[in-house]
Amino acid sequence: MVLGRRRLLIGFAGAGGLALAGCGQEPAPPKPATIRFDPPPGTLDVDPRSHGTVTVTDGTLRSVEWIDETGRSLPGAPAPDHxxxxxxxxxxxxxxxxxxxxxxxxxxxxxxxTTCTTVRPRQLIDVSLRSANLVELAENDTYGVGFVLVARFDEPVDRAAVERHLKVTTQPAVTGAWYWLDDQNAHWRPEHYHAPGTRITIEAELFGRALGEGRYGLRDQRVSVMIGPAHVAIADDDTKQIEVFDNGNLVRTMPTSMGKGGTTVVGGRYLSFWTRPGIYTVLDRNNPVIMDSATYGLPTNAGGYRTSIDHAVRISHDGIFVHALAASMWAQGNTNVSHGCLNLSPADAAWFYDFVIPGDVVEVRNTGGEPLDIWQNGDWSIPWSEWLRGGTPA
Structure with missing residues (x-):
């Protein structure tokens, strides 16, 4: 009897096992891969800075072709997991x-x-990154402590739109600001002269950026320059001497003769013979240079000149130089006789010519005439509170 009952229980267990096997679920159907494009299909006016991407869910990529209207394939590569x-x-x-x-x-x-189209600008705008001497910046150039960054756009731009994409960083860090002369020219400087050894990096991330009225930036640029020793020359009309400092140390004192003063009108053009007071910077150097007063409206028959001058250091865009002039040595240190330049002896002019680099500072004090204007190279003559207004009238 015991054995029969046991067989009966085994029989029920076997029957139950067969019943459970008969209730199993069918396997799920295979998942198809899905493909997503970015930009999405049919998108218009796509940001030119964006990249094309393809993403696969539940699968891997076998191939991608991204072709423009000319038949050119856009280069690209899959991630390691495809x-x-x-x-x-x-x-x-x-x-x-x-x-x-x-x-x-x-x-x-x-x-x-998929298909998509990118922005088509009405006009592309480029910018030239320069120093105050209007020469393009080159990587690791060295300038004086009065260095001013000049951004020159080849067409008018929206100032606020542009400034969002112009980045200036310094090491060590210092706060600076842009000052707009007009809608094509912006200058950047800090409140005080740069510290020697400062590295200044300018990034103009303009490619793909809207700059106003359908204009867009042509390209991105990045350049870094260095600031050299602190060379500051102070020309004081009260003493008629130029004191030259190297990192705060007086290294040379040079007698000078500056602008004789007065004004005149020639051919309807107003001319001043003052050496305007203000803070200039060295723009460039020439040895020799042909100086022709007719270029600023004073012909030789009206008291002008055309002559070759040695060791000429230009400090303004309208023709003010620190230069050699042996003929005025009798006046240097006591009398102003020039048309606006700062005359030196041949020996002092040669020394100064060899000492300075673009961006070095020349401060002119206690002279007559109107203050130095920014268009003449007077960026540092503008008070900081006014500079912070960015060139916008008060």
Missing amino acids: RTWTSAEPLGYGHTYTAKAVAHGEAGDVTAT
């Missing part, structure tokens, strides 16, 4: 793209296509 693809360059201006991607998933291969 689930994404990214173009190697931005989409750029004025393109119509057609993209095709093939992905493989559990259900086999799937194919997807």
